[in-house]
Amino acid sequence: MKTSAFALSAAFFAPGAYSWGLVGHATVGYVAQHYLDGAAKIMTSHLLNGEPLANVASWADTFRYTKDGQFSAPLHYIDAHDDVPKKCGVKLDRDCGPEGCIVTAIANYTTRMLDDKLSKEERGDALKFIIHFLGDISQPLHTENLDVGGNTITVKWGTEGAASKTNLHSVWDRNIVETLAEGTTLAAAESLSKGIIEDLENGIYKDLKDGWTSCGSIKRGTGCPKAWAQDSNKYVCSNVLPNGADVLRDQDVSGEYYTANAPIARQQLAKGGYRLGKWLNSIAKAEQLKNH
Numbered sequence: 001m002k003t004s005a006f007a008l009s010a011a012f013f014a015p016g017a018y019s020w021g022l023v024g025h026a027t028v029g030y031v032a033q034h035y036l037d038g039a040a041k042i043m044t045s046h047l048l049n050g051e052p053l054a055n056v057a058s059w060a061d062t063f064r065y066t067k068d069g070q071f072s073a074p075l076h077y078i079d080a081h082d083d084v085p086k087k088c089g090v091k092l093d094r095d096c097g098p099e100g101c102i103v104t105a106i107a108n109y110t111t112r113m114l115d116d117k118l119s120k121e122e123r124g125d126a127l128k129f130i131i132h133f134l135g136d137i138s139q140p141l142h143t144e145n146l147d148v149g150g151n152t153i154t155v156k157w158g159t160e161g162a163a164s165k166t167n168l169h170s171v172w173d174r175n176i177v178e179t180l181a182e183g184t185t186l187a188a189a190e191s192l193s194k195g196i197i198e199d200l201e202n203g204i205y206k207d208l209k210d211g212w213t214s215c216g217s218i219k220r221g222t223g224c225p226k227a228w229a230q231d232s233n234k235y236v237c238s239n240v241l242p243n244g245a246d247v248l249r250d251q252d253v254s255g256e257y258y259t260a261n262a263p264i265a266r267q268q269l270a271k272g273g274y275r276l277g278k279w280l281n282s283i284a285k286a287e288q289l290k291n292h
Ligand SMILES: *[C@@H]1O[C@H](CO)[C@@H](O)[C@H](O)[C@H]1NC(C)=O
Pocket: 100, 104, 105, 108, 109, 112
């Protein structure tokens, strides 16, 4: 995102309008928690002072609006300069700015979690960034430059006057997920996560989940985060904006659009959570190997 575009969006959109909302991030946290092995449970509990992943999953969205955290604002996304809906695609050299992006950030914070020279607090922050960014990278509009990731595509959610006015990015971050979860609380997220975990174990995601982590391990640096960004970005062309942005402008997207896209959003949360659990297991394993 160019500085001018960021300044514009920062002026027009309220804090928090950039990320799966609380429910989405917490859902990813609950799903991941389920897949932690023994070593990862010990590691995360130590670094988070006993807090579960879901409770800290939105920390990065508060931190980015503090003075110390300003640098991290561009790390929540990668702005693919592709050609929606004709051709989607992420290119690191083209789309990841000099200030970094979500792909390099995941690699950076993974390395930092394993860096003995850092304090417990710094490694804890690295973990909180990873928990958050593995959520964001599964939200298709966090991997797209068009219309500031959909932030300038004004749409309606329902027909109830001014209150229904929103934008497509926010619809994906919040409205779709909160409708799926039937609420806006941690409890709603936990309940959504239970259904997702059942589907990962015995349902519609059972045979898909291995493919979601087939990119390899943490040792590949930006390899996996790049593959995940690519995976999310392809849904921008196939599902989020299959007919471009203009057909959606000022339309109510709480009906047919929701019905068509809710399964995609739910699957993206499943991916985020499952990948996060496995990623943290790899980090815990690398830490054990290093210490022996
Ligand atoms: C890695 O993370 C640290 C701590 O947040 C940050 O200061 C640094 O700029 C990051 N480096 C890269 C290459 O993203």
